[in-house]
Amino acid sequence: MSAVNRRWYSGMLSTEDWWAVWLGLFMFLMGLLSIWEIDAVGWMAKTKTWEWSSFWSDPSWGKLLKTAHGKAGQAYEGLGPLGSIITTWLVWTALTGIGAYFMKLNVGKFVVGFTIIFAITWFVWIVGHEAHLKAPKTAESITAPQVYGEDVYCMTKVHKCTKEIKEALAKLGVPEGQLPSPQVAAQAVDMSKHAIRMSWGLSLGGGASYILALVAGLIIGNFIKGFARFLSEAAKPEWYIKTAIVYLGIKVGLMSMKAAGFAFELAVAGMAATFVAYLLFWPIVYTLGRKGFKLSRHASAVLSSGISICGVSAAIATAGAIRARPILPTMVSMLIVIFAMIELVVLPGFYTAVAPNQPIVNGAAMGMTVKTDGADAAAGAILDQLMTARHYQETGQVWEEGWILTASIVTKIWIDMFIGLWAFILALIWVYRVERDPTQMTVGASEVWHRFPKFVLGYLLAWFVYLGIAVFWADAVDMAMKGANVVQSPMRKMLFMMTFVCMGIITDFSKLKGMGRLATLYGIALFVIIAPIAYFVAWVFHRGMMPPTPGG
């Protein structure tokens, strides 16, 4: 049995890329049913911020998980938190198991592996939601610490705590706009449902869970290697992240309802930046490989694409375009996966520290620098959490969550889409100019289609459908958002979390041994050439762009 892409529909049932589209669109459609008042997604479990002393005084699942998702989920309240997470496991195991069957994976091994990864994911996700790690300080503690104290944190979104404290102050007879006395302020905090006093807190937002997931995966991948090999059947970070990116299309669609101009500006700036960066990266790295490191044409071209464009997929596409031996993209891909992990660990904190006032520039630069979709989305998500948390702590102003992540994904998606075209051009140059293959008849245009990232189709469809609802069917927006919010938030975040865990599992740093010149060139090119140029180009096209503020 061979896996040859002969026809335009080859791979539709047998590849992770297409299965990301199917899983993505399936839940997208389930979410859309809320327009007709059918709640087909409200069973999804959701994490909740919890505080350990309160939990241990009276442990219950209800303190860790919730089933209601705003207006959705009411039909499933009878499940309870434990029933909800079991249902979540059943549905996702069934869906991914079907995909595994068609992809000819070992279904039994996949289901066991998926279940273990699912359990690890939810465990670290819940741990990361402990209030000391996650909860932000309230706006009151930041702007008026002399009245409220510096120790008031919020167990939900900060604007909700602000609203609750304001309502409590009104009940206590404090006119709006007037600062209360410390005693009255303390009473108002006590009356607020979600404000809590804690002696310390890291205020990492969702970033705490992401970091823990990555650490858990890396421990397995590097110290429990036999276990990592066992899990490898289900450790598919690219599948999970591509599915999550389809759901991100829904989020971008929802965000576009509120800030269509900004979303459009972001997409155009991302395209322009990607195009410019691309034209700079590739020839510089190729020349360095040929002249500086004396690599072969094939090795230089594959490495240049891998490091300059979209990582592993670019390395494979380019190696295919120039008909390189398959061992070459395999070696380069190992490098890409390992270096992507290093970038993911280093860059979000670095960008947050050195450029805290350039959120969108940082996001876009991340998209052009971090290779592999999984690592980029992961880095973008951490950056989003770290930057919004820091900005809030320093200014008391809330940036709407998700725009920094979107900036990093948008540039990456443009890069992903370019690769098919670039590989096609490269194939023509290689066949007719470099190798001058006398028997080769043609390079099929179908090569562009086979190399096109299919999950992008799901992402764009989800985005434009929700944008279309906002523009042409305004009456349905509220109902559409019920289902959409479940798919784009807890479902998307669960897949992000699973991606983090899986990326750690498949990253074995010991594989860098013996890579010699290739690894040296990769490291130099990445940190000395790609990262600075990407940042400069991102700054040129995105400077001054700021995430919208809620209600702003």
Added chain:
Amino acid sequence: MKRSDLDTVLTHDGREWVVRADGIEARGADWGELDESLRRALAGSGRYPSGSRVRVFMGFDFDTLPQWLRQYHYHYFNRWVEIRV
């Protein structure tokens, strides 16, 4: 979809490119060697008259690449050649 006279599956065994189809097998370290080997195999098969031109589709078998890589990308390349027997 283009028409071909012969559909083959292309792989790489770590040393050589290998083409297989319906009992025909050809090998070569580079494209020149492979095509020459294929020409001899076609001539030896007795299915194509001497002097005929055979349009050959070589579809790369993506299972040649390690399983962990396939989630990133699922296409390597396909090759169309015309062999004079």
